[in-house]
Amino acid sequence: MKLFLTILLASLCVIPVAAQNQQYTFFASGTSVVKLEAILHLKNNILKMPLRGSSTELPNGTADLIKDLSITDSKGNKINYEPVQKGRWKLSRHASPLTISYTVALDHQKYNWDNYGGIDAVSYVNTDGIFGTGYSFFIVPDSMNATCNIQFEMPAGWKAATPWQQIGAAAFKTKNTDDLLNNCFFVGTHLQKTLKVGSFEVLMAVGGQLKPKAALFEQVLSASIQQYWKIFKRAEIKKYLVVLNEGNMTDGDAFNNSFDQLIKGEVNKDGMISWGNILAHETFHLWNGISMYSNEQLEWFKEGFTEYMSVKTLRKNGLINDALLLKKLESFHSRYWLASNITSRDVTLKDAGDNKSSNVFLLYGG
Ligand SMILES: [Zn+2]
Structure with a gap:
């Protein structure tokens, strides 16, 4: 009986292991630098900012804009590290969880990002705030796929437009690491609006000089999603973010649950066949390309x-x-x-x- 009780008590003491979320806090106080803090769980001793391209100026891509990286274990003891190639840092010892903090200089517009797909695939700032992509801001463990929570700390009047599940006023949760890295977001004083059809919603974020044109963008996006919904009646993705800003050239990039479009020049009804067609085209890819795709090259x-x-x-x-x-x-x-x-x-x-x-x-x- 005593043995039975011991076993019973021992089994009751097994506390389920909580899912290991990565926790990020994104501190924005303006448009020159961003500070990030994170509590990360990891299996090996490598951290990385995934390298999507490089140049002679920036051999480690976006990781070269990181400064003041500090890493400590759960007891607050410092962990030394050395940068290794391709946007990676090797820790002197293994620890998990660990706390990291670093800054990202918002100097992306000073460099050439042709190997990344252009500035619209990296990060830029304008009069409204900061456009970013996950892989340009978040350091992640090399060998751990986990959900990530992101808390944005911003000046009064700023808001965060993201494609992630909203879990608080400025807090979001991703499905996994890829969802964090391969998406874009905008934080600032931009204009944002949610357009809904069925169980699907598009969050439109318009910044800078394009803000007065938001009603025109809304007209195209709204008409497109209504039309496509009539055909497909469902969508694999529940929330999609569309970021629109003025650029030196018209260019855009699509990510897992988001796309951003830079538009050069005047936006008006006469140019609908140009900028309007881009919006309607990219929106249709949510179905033809994301929901419906082939392993074959089509x-x-x-x-x-x-x-x-x-x-x-x-x-x-x-x-x-x-x-x-x-x-x-x-x-x-x-x-x-x-x-x-x-x-x-x-x-x-x-x-x-x-x-x-x-x-x-x-x-x-x-
Ligand atoms: Zn296309």
Whole structure:
């Protein structure tokens, strides 16, 4: 009996191990530097800021903008580390959990990010605040996939637009490490609005000079998601973030649950076929590309059909007229003719996707 009781008591003492969330706090006090603190659980002794590209100026990519990295164990004892190649830091000993703190200099616009997909895939600041991508701000353990909590500490009047699940006024939770790294966010005094259809919502964040144009963006995004929802009636993703800001060039990037678009020049109804088409196109990729995807290379269908659907959606919702629709269809035809006769002459529509940048006309016009 005594033995039985001992076993029973011992079994009652087994406390379930809590899921090991990584905890990040993102301190923003302006647009020149950001401070980050994190409590991280890790299995080996390597921390990293995933390297998505490098240049002679920044061999460790975004990790080269990190300063004052300090690492301590749970008792507050300092852990030494040495930077190793490719945006990684090797700790002198293993400890978990550990506390890290560091700053990120918001100097990204001083460098060339062609190898990363442009500044719109990294980070920039404007009069409203800070645009960032997860892999440009968050140091993560090398060998641990976990949910992450992010608390934003910001000046009064600032807010955080993120694609993550909101769990507090300025607190969010990711599904896993990839969800943290491969997404974008905006923090500042931008304008934001949630557009809903069915169980799906798009959070639109508009900053800088584009804020007065928010109603036009809303018109396109709202019409697009209503239209696409009618066709698919469901979406794999429940929350999607769209960030819109003015840029030196029109360029955009898509992430797991978010995309950001920089727009150059005047935004008005006359330019709907240009900036409006980009928004409708990127939104359709939520279905054709994210919800529906193939292990086979099917870029011709992903890009060509998406381009067709975005133009069709703009016309169906009265955002462009018949004359503009015909002009756009004419441009599809001339792109296709030009590609199949000159620029991508011996390439099939299917093979064109193997080298997307060389066969843009064939893929998007075909
Ligand atoms: Zn596309």
